[in-house]
Structure formats: C-alpha cells, structure tokens
Amino acid sequence: MKYLLSNIKININEKIYLKDPESSDLGKRIIENSIYLIDTIGFDGFTFKKLGEKIGSNESSIYRYFESKHMLLVYLTSWYWTWLEYQLVLSTNNIEDNKLKLEKAIAVLTQTTTIDSAFSHIDEVILKQIVINEYSKSYLTKEVDNENKEGYFAVYKRLVNRLKDMIVDVDVSYKYPLTLASTVIEGAMHQHFLKNHFQSITECSQGLQPTDFFKDLVFNILTHK
Amino acid sequence: MKYLLSNIKININEKIYLKDPESSDLGKRIIENSIYLIDTIGFDGFTFKKLGEKIGSNESSIYRYFESKHMLLVYLTSWYWTWLEYQLVLSTNNIEDNKLKLEKAIAVLTQTTTIDSAFSHIDEVILKQIVINEYSKSYLTKEVDNENKEGYFAVYKRLVNRLKDMIVDVDVSYKYPLTLASTVIEGAMHQHFLKNHFQSITECSQGLQPTDFFKDLVFNILTHK
C-alpha cells in the first residue's frame, strides 16, 4: 500500500490556505511541526509565534500560508479526512461481499491509526490524535454555516456518505443510514477520547476497541431487520 | 412538575466557583445573562468584559465568582447535566416496566429541551443549545485529567451510568452497556448539531428527531439478543 500511495498527492480545497504548504520546504515544515506542536501543547495553547520558534522561522512567514490558526486546523483535519477516505477506498475497493465490505469500512473508520504512510512529512498517527482532541473545535463556531458553504467540511461529509452507501447496500430497508453513519464516525472519535480520559463511562480500553463495539452495533441493527 | 421542583436547589461542586452565584443577586444575573450572551456570540467570542457591560456590572466583579470563563462554562454545563439528571429521575421514577423506563429515559436524554422549569433565572432551552454547541470545549483541553480528578465532570459521568443501569435492566447479556449509554448521550447532542448545521449527513430534521433514531437503535440492539 505504501508503494501505491507514494506518488499520490492529497488535494485540499484551495480556499483553506493562502499559499499551498505543499509547494515549498517551509510550507512542509509548517505542516509537519504544527502537528507535533498541537499534539504537545493543545490547539488552545498553540500559536504561530511558538510554531515559528520551533521551526526556526518567523510568525509572519506562517501567516503567508494560513490566515489564522483556525484555518490551519481546518487544513490539517481536511488532510486527515482526505487521507482516511483514500484508505477507505483502498481497503474496500475489491471486496464483493457487501457485509464484508461494510465490516472493513467500519474497521478503517473507527480504529486507531497505526499506519505510517508514504507522506513523509505528515505523521498520521499523531494527526489522528489531533482529530480526536480538536476536530470539533473546527466546526463548533459561529462561522460554521459560512465555512460550510465554502466547502471546508466537504471531505468529512463525503466520507459519511460513503459509509452510508455501504450501509444501504447491506440493508436498503434501514431507515436511518446517514444518521447511523455520522454516529459511527463521530462516536468512534468520542470513544477514543473517553478511553484516554474518561475510562469509567466506556468499556473501551486496550483490550476492547471502539471498532468492536461499532461492528457489533451496526450488524445487529442491520441484520435483524 | 414545576410545583415539585420549585423548592429544589441545583447543587454544584464547590470547586467550580469562587463564590456561589446562587448566593447573591449579582451572581444570578451573571448566570442568567451569560447564558444569553454565550448563545448569541458563542463561547469563543464571550468575555467577562462584555458580560459586565450587559449586566451593568464590572469585569472584576465577575472574577470574584469565577476564576475564568472556562470555569463559568464548566459551571453552566454542570448545572445543565444536574438538571437533566433530575428530569430523568422524575420521569422514570415510578415506571415498573424496564423497557418503558428505558424508552422514557432515552426520550428525556435525547430530545430538545422545551420545558421552562421553576428555576426562574435560568433558561434551560437556551442552556441546552449552549451544551450542544460548547460542551465538548470544556473537556477537550490539556487540563482535562486534572479537572476530572477534581470532579468537574462527575455529574455527566453519573448520568451516563444511570442510563447504563437501565440498559442492563433490559438486557443483562449485552456486552457494551456503558459504551452504548455514552454514545447515545453524546451522539444525540451531535445529531442536534448536524440537524442545525450539516443537514446533509443526517436524516434528523424537524419531522424526524434524534430521539426516534436512538430509540430504534437501542431497542433493536437489545431486544434481538
């Protein structure tokens, strides 16, 4: 899979950045190190000034790539969802059996990322942590409707729709395929968070993964129709 | 129910505030108006200075009640979950049939709040909106583990446990009662958000409520065991 991916570029909505970070060395350093820095100090404590210090560059240079730290978060999470969509398609592409296909899809979408792919300057494992801890901050804002119109959340919505399609393929009669799909994707992130910080309100742990719960959930809902 | 509640005081963990806002007129004005102001401008844009202007008081006076705006959010959401827990207990108390009881519980926990209760200075309907839009910001922080130890999220966790108990009463054999309970409570908030801002990834709308989806989900999971 690494080999397959190595010449692929993840395309991000051009409205999200001022200058494409993939187009320069500085841009790539911004992306690579913002992932580490946000993971370490959290998005709330993260500033372009601190990032500038970390990469030995200037705050003002970073502003030439992203309008604000909010837009950088939108970029990073869009990148992640695009990458995950790619993983999803690669993993389910040739599966004929609809149930097996859905099972695989749930696994890809709900498990912790362990794959370190061919995108050398991006650490997907840590990026997933950022998505778990910070993604909702990108849309829980007063600007969400405008930003949604600009297409900032398009990839995420497309991913939910892909899962929905696979749910429908398994059971056309099920009344809430979209709601189930969005619940699985968001719910998995939430369970990963609970596993790490509020263990008393989930069975999920090292031994039992969110994936196990969601597979059980979805197939019990669908097959008993 | 209004009558029943009228002499009840919602008790909040004393570590959350510096001075009990229920103990003074200014305190109550802080709570009442912070709810309206956060709903209007969002938690990110909310400041104690703006709140001071709104209530004709001084920024520094508000700081005598709450250490920071973060702690005010923790207070408001703790108040909401305590109030919801009370609603839950009142609504399910005398129901003998475990299935009916669980059904009622899911309804209370996942529906939009329409009840305007006896707590005159707190608008629960708007407070619920704040919980939907801002609650996750109270725990998606680097301080979450310390604050969790201080008991800031205790009511929320207790609520999840109450729902779990009712799930177990309906089906002891089900393997993930806690994960299901936390998924229902958090998932419902998420669906309300999607309904308002990302309608394309949920069937939920004016006609179809998150409650319908979650009742269907839970009873399909449990009864077919």
Add this chain to the structure above:
DNA sequence: GCAAATATTATAGTATTACTATTAATACTA
C-alpha cells in the same frame, strides 16, 4: 550571469484578551 520577481525574515505596531492588583464606594450586620 544578471535583473526581476518571488519568498522569507525581521521589526514594529495594534487592538483585544484574560487576567491581577489596588483602591474607593456602597451595603449589610453586630
């Protein structure tokens, strides 16, 4: 190989935020 264009860096500056500290005014209580 050199000028022009572009990218990056450095410096400075601004309004706002999220507070803290201090003092003054007011209200309530013994």
Add this chain to the structure above:
DNA sequence: TAGTATTAATAGTAATACTATAATATTTGC
C-alpha cells in the same frame, strides 16, 4: 455607629492574534 463584606472603578500586565512595512535571500526567466 463602627466594622465587615461586597461590589465597582481604575489601572496595569503579559500574551494573543494579528497587520504593515522594509530588508534580505532565493528562484526564475531570458
């Protein structure tokens, strides 16, 4: 009426989230 607690007013601080501008480096096009 004095003492105490509460609230208000004012000032100040370090940091944030930027913007603007000039200087320097780097790339590229001919």
